[in-house]
Amino acid sequence: MSTVRVSTPGGSxxxxxxxxxxxxxADSIPHDATAIAIVTNRxxxxxxxxxxxxxxxxxGLRVILIELPDGEAYKDWQTLNLIFDALLQNRFDxxxxxxxxxxxxxxxxxxxxxxxxxxGIRFVQAPTTLLAQVDxxxxxxxxxxxxxxxxxxxxxxxxxxxxxxxDVLNTLPPREISAGLAEVIKYxxxxxxxxxxxxxxxxxxxxxxxxxxxTYAIRRSCELKALVVSQDERETGLRAILNFGHTxxxxxxxxxxxxxxxxxxAVGCGMVQAAELSAATLGLSSDSVDRVRxxxxxxxxxxxxxxxGAARWIDLMQVDKKTEAGQLRFILLPRIGQAxxxxxxxxxxxxxxGKTVVPSL
Amino acid sequence: MSTVRVSTPGGSxxxxxxxxxxxxxADSIPHDATAIAIVTNRxxxxxxxxxxxxxxxxxGLRVILIELPDGEAYKDWQTLNLIFDALLQNRFDxxxxxxxxxxxxxxxxxxxxxxxxxxGIRFVQAPTTLLAQVDxxxxxxxxxxxxxxxxxxxxxxxxxxxxxxxDVLNTLPPREISAGLAEVIKYxxxxxxxxxxxxxxxxxxxxxxxxxxxTYAIRRSCELKALVVSQDERETGLRAILNFGHTxxxxxxxxxxxxxxxxxxAVGCGMVQAAELSAATLGLSSDSVDRVRxxxxxxxxxxxxxxxGAARWIDLMQVDKKTEAGQLRFILLPRIGQAxxxxxxxxxxxxxxGKTVVPSL
Numbered sequence: 001m002s003t004v005r006v007s008t009p010g011g012s013x014x015x016x017x018x019x020x021x022x023x024x025x026a027d028s029i030p031h032d033a034t035a036i037a038i039v040t041n042r043x044x045x046x047x048x049x050x051x052x053x054x055x056x057x058x059x060g061l062r063v064i065l066i067e068l069p070d071g072e073a074y075k076d077w078q079t080l081n082l083i084f085d086a087l088l089q090n091r092f093d094x095x096x097x098x099x100x101x102x103x104x105x106x107x108x109x110x111x112x113x114x115x116x117x118x119x120g121i122r123f124v125q126a127p128t129t130l131l132a133q134v135d136x137x138x139x140x141x142x143x144x145x146x147x148x149x150x151x152x153x154x155x156x157x158x159x160x161x162x163x164x165x166x167d168v169l170n171t172l173p174p175r176e177i178s179a180g181l182a183e184v185i186k187y188x189x190x191x192x193x194x195x196x197x198x199x200x201x202x203x204x205x206x207x208x209x210x211x212x213x214x215t216y217a218i219r220r221s222c223e224l225k226a227l228v229v230s231q232d233e234r235e236t237g238l239r240a241i242l243n244f245g246h247t248x249x250x251x252x253x254x255x256x257x258x259x260x261x262x263x264x265x266a267v268g269c270g271m272v273q274a275a276e277l278s279a280a281t282l283g284l285s286s287d288s289v290d291r292v293r294x295x296x297x298x299x300x301x302x303x304x305x306x307x308x309g310a311a312r313w314i315d316l317m318q319v320d321k322k323t324e325a326g327q328l329r330f331i332l333l334p335r336i337g338q339a340x341x342x343x344x345x346x347x348x349x350x351x352x353x354g355k356t357v358v359p360s361l
Numbered sequence: 362m363s364t365v366r367v368s369t370p371g372g373s374x375x376x377x378x379x380x381x382x383x384x385x386x387a388d389s390i391p392h393d394a395t396a397i398a399i400v401t402n403r404x405x406x407x408x409x410x411x412x413x414x415x416x417x418x419x420x421g422l423r424v425i426l427i428e429l430p431d432g433e434a435y436k437d438w439q440t441l442n443l444i445f446d447a448l449l450q451n452r453f454d455x456x457x458x459x460x461x462x463x464x465x466x467x468x469x470x471x472x473x474x475x476x477x478x479x480x481g482i483r484f485v486q487a488p489t490t491l492l493a494q495v496d497x498x499x500x501x502x503x504x505x506x507x508x509x510x511x512x513x514x515x516x517x518x519x520x521x522x523x524x525x526x527x528d529v530l531n532t533l534p535p536r537e538i539s540a541g542l543a544e545v546i547k548y549x550x551x552x553x554x555x556x557x558x559x560x561x562x563x564x565x566x567x568x569x570x571x572x573x574x575x576t577y578a579i580r581r582s583c584e585l586k587a588l589v590v591s592q593d594e595r596e597t598g599l600r601a602i603l604n605f606g607h608t609x610x611x612x613x614x615x616x617x618x619x620x621x622x623x624x625x626x627a628v629g630c631g632m633v634q635a636a637e638l639s640a641a642t643l644g645l646s647s648d649s650v651d652r653v654r655x656x657x658x659x660x661x662x663x664x665x666x667x668x669x670g671a672a673r674w675i676d677l678m679q680v681d682k683k684t685e686a687g688q689l690r691f692i693l694l695p696r697i698g699q700a701x702x703x704x705x706x707x708x709x710x711x712x713x714x715g716k717t718v719v720p721s722l
Contacts, residue, residue: 034685077438088509093685116477118682119504119515120595143480148449154480155516234481321479324395324454 002219006226008233010140011158015222017215021126021165022051025099026058028124028161033097035062035090039083039110040101041070044128047171052101052126064090068106072259075105075145077153083113097122097160103129103176104136104263108154111142115157125162129172130180131264133164134187134221139229139242145258149319150250156234164218169209178300179264181206182245184217185295186271187224190241193337195220200291203298240322241339244331245271248305251316255308268301273356278332280348288336304358313353363580367587369594371501372519376583378576382487382526383412386460387419389485389522394458396423396451400444400471401462402431405489408532413462413487425451429467433620436466436506438514444474458483458521464490464537465497465624469515472503476518486523490533491541492625494525495548495582500590500603506619510680511611517595525579530570539661540625542567543606545578546656547632548585551602554698556581561652564659601683602700605692606632609666612677616669629662634717639693641709649697665719674714 001018016028029036036056040049045067056063066086068079087096100110100123107125114123127137143154169177181199184206188196199206205213225242232239248270252261261269275292278284296303308316314328322329322341329343362379377389390397397417401410406428417424427447429440448457461471461484468486475484486498504515530538542560545567549557560567566574586603593600609631613622622630636653639645657664669677675689683690683702690704 077442081438084507084514085509088507088513088680091679094682095685116514116516118513119502119517141480146445146449148446152449152479153445153477155477156480318452319449321455324456 002215004219004222004226006138006158007230008140008158010156010233011160013159013161015138015162015164015226017164017166017219017222019165019167019211021163022048022168023055025052025055025124025126025163028163029056029059029061029097030122030160032095033059033061033122034093034095035064036097036099037087037090037092038063038065038099038101039068039106039113040065041068041106043070044102044106048101048128048168052099056099068109072105072145072253072263075109075258077144080109080113080144083110084117087117092117094118094121097124099124099126100137101126101128102132103127104132107132107137108141108143108151111140111157111159112144112154115142115155120157122160125159127162127164128168129176130169131176131183133218134180135183135225137162137164138222138225140233150254150258151321166211166215166218169214174300175262175265177207177209179262179268181299182264182268182271182296182301184221185299186244186267187221189271189292189333189336190244190331190339191224191228191337195224196336200295203295207300240341241331243322244333244339245274247317247322247328247330248273251308251313252305254316254319255312256306261302265301268296268299269303269305272296272303273305273352274330275333276356277330277344277348277352278334280352281344282332282334282340284333284335288333291336305356307357307359310350310353313357314349363576365580365583365587367499367519368591369501369519371517371594372521374520374522376499376523376525376587378525378527378580378583380526380528380572382524383409383529384416386413386416386485386487386524389524390417390420390422390458391483391521393456394420394422394483395454395456396425397458397460398448398451398453399424399426399460399462400429400467400474401426402429402467404431405463405467409462409489409529413460417460429470433466433614433624436470436619438505441470441474441505444471445478448478453478455479455482458485460485460487461498462487462489463493464488465493468493468498469502469504469512472501472518472520473505473515476503476516481518483521486520488523488525489529490537491530492537492544494579495541496544496586498523499583499586501594511615511619512682527572527576527579530575535661536623536626538568538570540623540629542660543625543629543632543657543662545582546660547605547628548582550632550653550694550697551605551692551700552585552589552698553581556585557697561656564656568661601702602692604683605694605700606635608678608683608689608691609634612669612674613666615677615680616673617667622663626662629657629660630664630666633657633664634666634713635691636694637713637717638691638705638709639695641713642705643693643695643701645694645696649694652697666717668718668720671711671714674718675710
């Protein structure tokens with residue numbers, strides 16, 4: 001088993017990475033817990049709900065299972081409220097513990113429920129998608145969407161543990177693997193050029209879910225994310241670099257309707273756009289832009305963005321949480337392995353949209 | 362001007378108490394703010410909305426006003442969402458600031474909106490009811506109600522400042538003054554016997570809104586609350602004593618429908634019930650119980666509880682956040698000026714309900 005440690009003002013906790021980790025979930029439940037709710041969705045419950053329940057029953061505590069509807073379209077208040085209803089109906093108290101068993105949507109909604117139920121109870125992340133394992137389950141960002149913007153309502157709230165079972169990737173659709181790999185290569189792009197090169201060399205092994213390669217990619221991603229959020233839990237500075245590709249990506253998701261493209265797919269495409277914008281404003285080499293585009297393509301993500309109309313693109317990007325005083329700001333790469341956060345001239349942005357957007361959808 | 366300081370892990374901030382403080386609200390807005398939203402309700406807006414807007418306009422920032430429906434019945438997700446809608450439509454960013462101008466409901470809902478909009482923005486409390494001035498605006502408890510329980514969804518989230526204008530009490534209905542005084546005498550009961558005696562001696566001056574008496578009562582209440590929350594922000598121990606009378610009070614509010622009795626009225630009655638329970642289990646003297654009942658009556662709050670049915674009483678109290686593993690726990694008084702937190706025998710509780718509940722409503 002690999003263990004990566006995350007330390008933030010909001011809490012310090014371990015990330016356990018191992019094959020078969022779901023069998024050992026009981027190890028992550030605090031000793032003074034009074035009851036456990038597994039929060040999951042229908043799809044994940046069918047695969048792993050019973051296994052998680054059996055593992056948690058070893059604590060001797062009452063374990064209930066809360067099934068949410070499946071998909072980004074349900075990452076909203078109504079779904080959150082299903083959790084509150086179940087917790088209140090089952091008289092869950094302040095020492096109860098939630099376990100988020102699922103992908104990013106389950107983790108974000110369950111985490112926000114934990115952050116706000118009775119003003120905060122403890123929760124464990126057990127991510128079952130690659131994207132959640134390498135990104136959303138680590139660092140304490142929780143949220144639901146609002147009709148006017150993604151992740152607009154939420155909290156920074158850390159789990160007490162993250163349990164990553166690498167075996168679960170075997171039941172993931174290939175599209176989900178591709179989406180997760182987009183966040184993996186993101187870490188290389190923003191902070192670790194050597195890891196980016198390693199991803200280029202091992203892309204076939206990663207897409208084939210070769211265990212050694214995949215375990216290394218997950219561990220390195222978690223280490224890099226832990227490094228960043230340990231320095232800046234509440235995204236007042238450094239942490240913003242983790243959003244590389246996300247301003248474009250969020251516009252794609254919102255413009256097409258959440259759930260049309262997977263989050264990781266939108267981020268993959270967004271990273272190509274952000275690389276182009278880096279070339280136009282910071283002189284990132286065209287060779288580096290090509291490496292970004294080629295690797296995004298090699299992991300199986302789209303590299304050409306949908307045509308939402310230029311005005312709507314700008315409009316959608318302005319809802320981004322990184323906007324300040326109406327000024328659009330982007331994470332950009334002076335070179336591969338290094339990221340900066342700055343505003344850009346409108347003309348450069350327009351040119352990049354012209355270059356990266358497919359004219360007719 | 363009196364200033365009381367609150368220091369918690371979640372933030373350190375001043376409470377300013379003075380006549381005419383609303384004119385100087387601009388002093389409490391952080392220098393790097395990008396925009397301000399006054400969150401208030403229709404009733405308060407009619408009295409003080411324009412005054413607050415003019416005062417805040419001195420910052421040179423954009424100021425918008427968000428009007429919520431008035432009353433505890435609207436302390437819910439729908440009302441919270443009115444705030445999110447307005448903030449997003451007006452492109453409020455992470456450096457925007459909210460100002461809660463109103464009573465406990467406005468403060469709790471606005472505070473929870475601040476805690477969760479874009480995962481947390483800054484907010485200022487400008488409480489306009491006595492109850493909010495001496496209790497809910499201080500200490501960072503924010504929440505909305507759930508159909509199955511009061512304040513079940515919320516966060517511990519501290520304001521950057523609390524601005525108390527004692528002049529606003531002149532427009533408050535007498536019933537609201539009585540409700541606020543219930544929380545004032547609570548501080549005496551749980552932590553400061555001398556202050557309780559002072560309240561007994563000055564009850565006429567307080568009900569007449571005599572400025573010197575009222576200013577002292579507010580300042581002393583804020584000092585005592587600050588003392589408690591500075592030691593235990595997240596209510597893991599000591600802070601629970603602030604809920605003296607509240608387990609009974611919450612049951613009354615939920616049982617009759619939120620908003621039928623004012624929160625302070627329910628707490629006033631609940632303190633009489635909790636005093637009776639203290640006599641039955643901890644030997645609080647009958648003379649002390651009489652002093653509690655007499656002062657609750659003298660401030661104008663009810664001392665006899667509504668008949669919700671014994672089973673429903675117990676049921677409603679069990680939803681209380683202080684319940685652990687199904688065990689009802691109460692804040693009790695060994696003597697006036699000292700509080701403890703413990704579970705009680707069911708028989709004692711039944712006896713007290715039999716004694717304090719009006720047989721037919």
